[in-house]
Amino acid sequence: MSLYYLTAHELHDLLLKKEISAVEVNEAVFDRIESVEDSVKAYLTLTRDQAMKTAQEVDDMIGAGRPVPPLAGIPIAIKDNICTEGVRTTAASKIIYNFIPPYDATVVKKLAGQHIAMTGKTNLDEFAMGSSTENSGFFATHNPWDRECVPGGSSGGSAAAVAAGESVCAIGSDTGGSIRQPAAFCGVVGIKPTYGAVSRYGLIAFASSLDQIGPFTRDVTDCALMLNAICGHDPLDSTSSPYEVPDFRRCLVNDVKGLKIGVPREYMSEGIDADVRQIIEKAMSLLELNGARIEETSLPHLGFSLPVYYLIAPAEASSNLARYDGVRYGFRSAGAQDVVDMFMKTRSQGFGAEVKRRIMLGTYVLSAGYYDAYYLKALKVRTLIKEDFNNAFEKFDILLSPTTPSPAFRFGEKTGDPLKMYLSDVFTIAVNLAGIPGLSVPCGFVNGLPVGLQLMGRPFSEGKLLQAAYTFEQCTDHHRKHPEL
Amino acid sequence: MTQYETVIGLEVHLELKTDSKIFCSSSTSFGGKPNTHVCPVCLGLPGVLPVVNKKVVEDAILVALALNCRIAEFSKFDRKNYYYPDMPKNYQISQYDLPIALNGYLEIELDGELKKIGITRLHMEEDTGKLVHQGTITTTPFSLVDYNRAGVPLLEIVSEPDLRSPEEARIYLEKLKSIIQYTGVSDCRMEEGSLRCDANVSVRQLGKEEFGTKTEIKNMNSFRSLQKALTYEVSRQIEVLGEGGRIVQETRTWDEGQGITLPIRSKEEAHDYRYFPEPDLVPMIIEREWVESVRKRLPELPDARRERYVRDYGLPVYDAGVLTSTKEMADYFEACLNAYSSPKTVSNWIMGDLSRLLNSNNLEINECPVSPVNLASLFKILDEGTISGKIAKVVFEEMFATGKDAGTIVKEKGLVQISDEESLTAIVEEVIAGNPKSVSDYRSGKDKALGFLVGQVMKATKGKANPELVNKLFKEKILN
Amino acid sequence: MIKKSDVEHVALLARLELTDNEKEIYTRQLNDILGHFESLQELETTNVEPMxxxxxxxxxxxxxxxxxxxxxxxxxxxxxxxxxxxxxxxKIV
Structure with a gap:
């Protein structure tokens, strides 16, 4: 087995046994990047020198007999909408193509405290707006399982990097499914933690009330390690929850006996691929076989989550993206007559089509005369959706669904029609609206393309999701398969 | 001719003098090299988040209490969206439909009558940066932006349209300033921009219920320009209506040089701020215990203090009003009283010589070179007869100029009053010998002549002679 | 129904300079998207707290x-x- 396809916990064991060095691990990963990056295009920026320097430091620590944290020296990629001090951070947008943050995001600080080796910054849909990474302002990322297919989005670069062995773990962000959907498309584990579990400080905002940072890993154990590293209260984020973070490794228990799992019928009926349905039903039987009690349930307002999401998210985005005006950083259009002209030209030339579309939509729904009919209405229905989940969680520990109705689609398949693209998020966005955790774990393949199983829980029940996913993983081998590149 | 009634409401912005900004830990201090009091948050860099400064909320509650407002039980922040290069995020974090306080009032005095002016609301928001133009805003080829002020906490205080004249508006603003200065949360310097005021002005035919179309007047940087601008605007509106015209609802700026208001041209864009709840900040639940604990910080306010001065010190209402118009002045007065317990004397001096010298030197009372204790010591020396009242004024000027205490100055300058009968008798006799005409005038009943004779003694002693003693000696020598 | 003039107004509010072609595309797409979201209006939400x-x-x-x-x-x-x-x-103006 190649070093670059080992998991973080496997590598950590080998590092402690001194069978390998952190420098060797990172060299292996950067060699892998060299050989496959041209066909995957996961990265916008590589930080090899920085990674090798950290790797050497970790080797020195181990050599000196000092204890090292579980992720020390592990090559980890960061989505390029998360600020890294001194390392270009673009959100895959031309409007800040040259922005070098003077500060680190809180998650980046936390990971640096673990001595991770940051491999680089990964591609995404511009400002995380998209479901295929085709909206990147620079180039598209390819699905390592089929280069003709998209890796999903918006965290497509992070998912593809982990799947292709171009990093061991990665950080992404999820506003409507941007971690879980690409995790499903690329056959890796991805979790969107509870809103407020991970600090958003330093995450370039798309929709502030929905955005959350989370990890991509090759197995559930690594997912627990990553959550241990990034969760926790941050005084710099007012919406970060002051809760006690458990040691998620304790949740890696192979046991789902008596676990009550609900399967909302709305998820299993609407436009779901027959092959995907079969795989999900197989996963359900497997969990049942292990003692879980599975029952059908209902989330009556689930069907409204798409409109609610596509009203709230663009509204917040239209305001969050107002700061990109060419005054303080990033791109500025030359030759403007006056400052308004400069704003208009800079923003028109700097933003891509999807971003402009959402700014237009968001500005419209907030504008005088439409606020009540659209934005306020959406906030009210968001309450109803949240209540549906509350009701379901009175009866069930976990809700289960496919992460996406079908596997990865082909390039260009949905770019012509924004609505069609929006519909590909239909299974993931309700989790963001309700602020609950959602995890996607590989559960099979359709025509060589991975399929993801989505597990959803009560707020701050990440541990329970990890336990169920871990149990599922123990009796399957999907996570051990790798794409041919 | 149609009679019009003026209707004015004021929107006041107040910079709070907290140490750090409202949503980040950058300093609020005024001045400083451009763009040095900034951090990623107040620069609006991608990815940053605001966190509310608790002191700002408490200061807002304090001011709201001083203005008799109802403090909200539940309040939140909203985003006000508009583009301007001095705004780092192109939205301002403000409060929209659930401000921290509502429904207050303050009382102003008009011709001896009290009038209640309603306060609609009070809310918290962040200040913008500053634009520097080369030349004027219309001629400059480019502008420079300094974000030091961006994120400095502001309170916006909106009055009801209860003000019926430019003078009332000025008095209201002065009263508001006085109350806020008492609370100590702001410097309230209009010139430095820590107190800013916009006005909504309209006129209506006398007796009509319905308001006329209003204009919003900006850029009034002193109390004087406020009254002047409003006076101009009111007469402009009356003139327009008188000629059968219509008032256009618009924003106008006060041009101090020309003494007129001018419409501010804006892009053809209706103001649509697209307010929505700030998703990066959580709401506030303001427990009554919290309000009560803030109330304990509330000092005695100017109205209460004035009443106390009238009641306890027997001062005239006018004098008490002047003394309590600023907290510093009243504090000074009371510190003086602690060392010298004659309210009338202290009050007269503060309102007279002290205020005169402060004004002519352009100083605030808290910058006064004469400490209250020193002023009291001057009164004591005066009472003891060490110096005369006339000399006291000289000594006071010297105290003001040098900051030295009264005793030292009297000693250094040899200003001790001459009360020694023997030496004064000699001088008196000399004056009698040299001015036979005045002596005979006085003897024949012309009291005025005595004044002249005493004056001669004062001249000879450089004012140091004890005037009572000199009077007595003349009477003895001439009349006996 | 969103008209081209609405799109122009919104573009100015959002400080976006749109070509004629873009204006037409966005007019059509915003109508499509919001039309698809009309189902929301059927929901009774009078007594529901906005979240x-x-x-x-x-x-x-x-x-x-x-x-x-x-x-x-x-x-x-x-x-x-x-x-x-x-x-x-x-310059500002």
């Missing part, structure tokens, strides 16, 4: 303390146009 925050967190404050400022060289490092210590922008 601005999914968290039940309140009163998150910081103490009034001054902390480190950004070093000057970092403040203007990303600035497209500057004049010594200031950001420079084209």
């Amino acid at each position: 601005a925050h999914v968290l039940s967190l309140f009163n998150v404050f910081r103490e009034d303390k001054v902390d480190r400022h950004l070093p000057s060289e970092n403040v203007l490092a990303n600035c497209p146009d500057r004049d010594e210590d200031c950001f420079r922008v084209p």
Whole structure:
């Protein structure tokens, strides 16, 4: 087995046994990047020198007999909408193509405290707006399982990097499914933690009330390690929850006996691929076989989550993206007559089509005369959706669904029609609206393309999701398969 | 001719003098090299988040209490969206439909009558940066932006349209300033921009219920320009209506040089701020215990203090009003009283010589070179007869100029009053010998002549002679 | 129904300069998207509280303390146009 396809916990064991060095691990990963990056295009920026320097430091620590944290020296990629001090951070947008943050995001600080080796910054849909990474302002990322297919989005670069062995773990962000959907498309584990579990400080905002940072890993154990590293209260984020973070490794228990799992019928009926349905039903039987009690349930307002999401998210985005005006950083259009002209030209030339579309939509729904009919209405229905989940969680520990109705689609398949693209998020966005955790774990393949199983829980029940996913993983081998590149 | 009634409401912005900004830990201090009091948050860099400064909320509650407002039980922040290069995020974090306080009032005095002016609301928001133009805003080829002020906490205080004249508006603003200065949360310097005021002005035919179309007047940087601008605007509106015209609802700026208001041209864009709840900040639940604990910080306010001065010190209402118009002045007065317990004397001096010298030197009372204790010591020396009242004024000027205490100055300058009968008798006799005409005038009943004779003694002693003693000696020598 | 003039107004509010072609595309697409969302209007929500925050967190404050400022060289490092210590922008009007 190649070093670059080992998991973080496997590598950590080998590092402690001194069978390998952190420098060797990172060299292996950067060699892998060299050989496959041209066909995957996961990265916008590589930080090899920085990674090798950290790797050497970790080797020195181990050599000196000092204890090292579980992720020390592990090559980890960061989505390029998360600020890294001194390392270009673009959100895959031309409007800040040259922005070098003077500060680190809180998650980046936390990971640096673990001595991770940051491999680089990964591609995404511009400002995380998209479901295929085709909206990147620079180039598209390819699905390592089929280069003709998209890796999903918006965290497509992070998912593809982990799947292709171009990093061991990665950080992404999820506003409507941007971690879980690409995790499903690329056959890796991805979790969107509870809103407020991970600090958003330093995450370039798309929709502030929905955005959350989370990890991509090759197995559930690594997912627990990553959550241990990034969760926790941050005084710099007012919406970060002051809760006690458990040691998620304790949740890696192979046991789902008596676990009550609900399967909302709305998820299993609407436009779901027959092959995907079969795989999900197989996963359900497997969990049942292990003692879980599975029952059908209902989330009556689930069907409204798409409109609610596509009203709230663009509204917040239209305001969050107002700061990109060419005054303080990033791109500025030359030759403007006056400052308004400069704003208009800079923003028109700097933003891509999807971003402009959402700014237009968001500005419209907030504008005088439409606020009540659209934005306020959406906030009210968001309450109803949240209540549906509350009701379901009175009866069930976990809700289960496919992460996406079908596997990865082909390039260009949905770019012509924004609505069609929006519909590909239909299974993931309700989790963001309700602020609950959602995890996607590989559960099979359709025509060589991975399929993801989505597990959803009560707020701050990440541990329970990890336990169920871990149990599922123990009796399957999907996570051990790798794409041919 | 149609009679019009003026209707004015004021929107006041107040910079709070907290140490750090409202949503980040950058300093609020005024001045400083451009763009040095900034951090990623107040620069609006991608990815940053605001966190509310608790002191700002408490200061807002304090001011709201001083203005008799109802403090909200539940309040939140909203985003006000508009583009301007001095705004780092192109939205301002403000409060929209659930401000921290509502429904207050303050009382102003008009011709001896009290009038209640309603306060609609009070809310918290962040200040913008500053634009520097080369030349004027219309001629400059480019502008420079300094974000030091961006994120400095502001309170916006909106009055009801209860003000019926430019003078009332000025008095209201002065009263508001006085109350806020008492609370100590702001410097309230209009010139430095820590107190800013916009006005909504309209006129209506006398007796009509319905308001006329209003204009919003900006850029009034002193109390004087406020009254002047409003006076101009009111007469402009009356003139327009008188000629059968219509008032256009618009924003106008006060041009101090020309003494007129001018419409501010804006892009053809209706103001649509697209307010929505700030998703990066959580709401506030303001427990009554919290309000009560803030109330304990509330000092005695100017109205209460004035009443106390009238009641306890027997001062005239006018004098008490002047003394309590600023907290510093009243504090000074009371510190003086602690060392010298004659309210009338202290009050007269503060309102007279002290205020005169402060004004002519352009100083605030808290910058006064004469400490209250020193002023009291001057009164004591005066009472003891060490110096005369006339000399006291000289000594006071010297105290003001040098900051030295009264005793030292009297000693250094040899200003001790001459009360020694023997030496004064000699001088008196000399004056009698040299001015036979005045002596005979006085003897024949012309009291005025005595004044002249005493004056001669004062001249000879450089004012140091004890005037009572000199009077007595003349009477003895001439009349006996 | 969103008209082209609405799109123009919104574009000005959002400070986006659109070509005629873009205006037409956005007019059509915004109509499509919002048309698809009409189903929301069927829901009865009179007595439903709007949810601005999914968290039940309140009163998150910081103490009034001054902390480190950004070093000057970092403040203007990303600035497209500057004049010594200031950001420079084209004339305002």
